[in-house]
Amino acid sequence: MLQTAASTAPRDRPPADRSTSAPDHRGPGTASKRALFLGACCILLAMALALGLWVGARSLDFGDVWRVLWHADGSEASYIVHEMRLPRSLLALVIGLALGVAGALIQALTRNPLADTGILGVGAGASFAVVVGVAFFGVTSFSQYMWLAFLGAVVVTVLVYALGSIGSLGATPVRLTLVGVALGALLGGFSSAITMLNPDSFSDVLRWSAGSLAGRGWDTLEAVLLPIGIGLLIALGSGRPLNAVSLGDDVARSLGANVLRTRILVIVSVTLLAGAAAAATGPVGFVGLMVPHVVRWFTGPDQRWIIPFSAVGAALLLLAADVLGRVVLAPRELEVGIVTAFIGAPVLIALARRRNVSAL
Numbered sequence: 001m002l003q004t005a006a007s008t009a010p011r012d013r014p015p016a017d018r019s020t021s022a023p024d025h026r027g028p029g030t031a032s033k034r035a036l037f038l039g040a041c042c043i044l045l046a047m048a049l050a051l052g053l054w055v056g057a058r059s060l061d062f063g064d065v066w067r068v069l070w071h072a073d074g075s076e077a078s079y080i081v082h083e084m085r086l087p088r089s090l091l092a093l094v095i096g097l098a099l100g101v102a103g104a105l106i107q108a109l110t111r112n113p114l115a116d117t118g119i120l121g122v123g124a125g126a127s128f129a130v131v132v133g134v135a136f137f138g139v140t141s142f143s144q145y146m147w148l149a150f151l152g153a154v155v156v157t158v159l160v161y162a163l164g165s166i167g168s169l170g171a172t173p174v175r176l177t178l179v180g181v182a183l184g185a186l187l188g189g190f191s192s193a194i195t196m197l198n199p200d201s202f203s204d205v206l207r208w209s210a211g212s213l214a215g216r217g218w219d220t221l222e223a224v225l226l227p228i229g230i231g232l233l234i235a236l237g238s239g240r241p242l243n244a245v246s247l248g249d250d251v252a253r254s255l256g257a258n259v260l261r262t263r264i265l266v267i268v269s270v271t272l273l274a275g276a277a278a279a280a281t282g283p284v285g286f287v288g289l290m291v292p293h294v295v296r297w298f299t300g301p302d303q304r305w306i307i308p309f310s311a312v313g314a315a316l317l318l319l320a321a322d323v324l325g326r327v328v329l330a331p332r333e334l335e336v337g338i339v340t341a342f343i344g345a346p347v348l349i350a351l352a353r354r355r356n357v358s359a360l
Helices: 002-012 030-054 062-070 075-111 124-137 142-164 173-197 203-209 218-237 237-243 249-254 259-281 285-299 303-327 335-351
Strands: none
Touching: 002 075, 030 062, 062 075, 075 124, 075 142, 075 173, 075 218, 075 237, 075 259, 075 285, 075 303, 075 335, 124 142, 124 173, 124 203, 124 259, 124 335, 142 173, 142 203, 203 237, 218 259, 218 335, 237 249, 237 259, 237 303, 285 303, 285 335, 303 335
């Protein structure tokens, strides 16, 4: 009798509430350790930012860089730091934040640990809008590219969600993925066809399409701060409901989560973040795919930790890739999108060979 009572007692206990965080088996003090590690990553990010101000085609002494950073004196070094390297490095930091968080959100939304923003057609929409603008409206300046790309990303993402919502099932992760991939492939084919009809008109688009930070100034940074800032605020408030949604729609509703509202807010955040990033630099691959996946190795599936770690990690990666691109072929530069592709490809191969991929 005692054994029977003991064996059945655990079944009478109420299930643990998993809506706020994922199960953690790492012992006491884990949260504080993660916070310390996140602080250490922020220190590395500050060091990478300083390196971005120091390293470039024009050799500068670090003491001069530090001096003119705080006391602009109108010298050549002051101009290089304040008008070229500082806005470029800050833009790399901001775009990295956006790509990392957007990747983490889309992986959580689709419950696919190897998903990226491309499955919602964000990049394809941005590229298609730029191609149409160049081919049919004579767009030539980067500022026009940027606004066209952002508009295209927003329109295509809304279209993907609208098409994926048709029917009684609504906008499920699988349907959104299928519609996004199909629409992205369709727009990619149209873009290639238009480009091949008049390739000379698209010579200026090549650098943007490779993912570039070169030549970006304060105006570009100011243009993307608002949409990225709004997207980050929405993302930071989505960690808790995403933890519930990851358990399945029925369980999430039983825990009090509003599944539809969570999906809409996540898609809005992804659109703002990835759309602004694509508009400013062109498509930069692998960052939003690789960083959140690696982050889950040591944070577990708790989105409240994945989102901030992905933001800092992606910003650090993009700053490092930008610095590497400046020196690897000096005095010429390698576009940051190409550098991240070289880094991301072997990492993804290693991820694919792992037996235990990081779970959501």
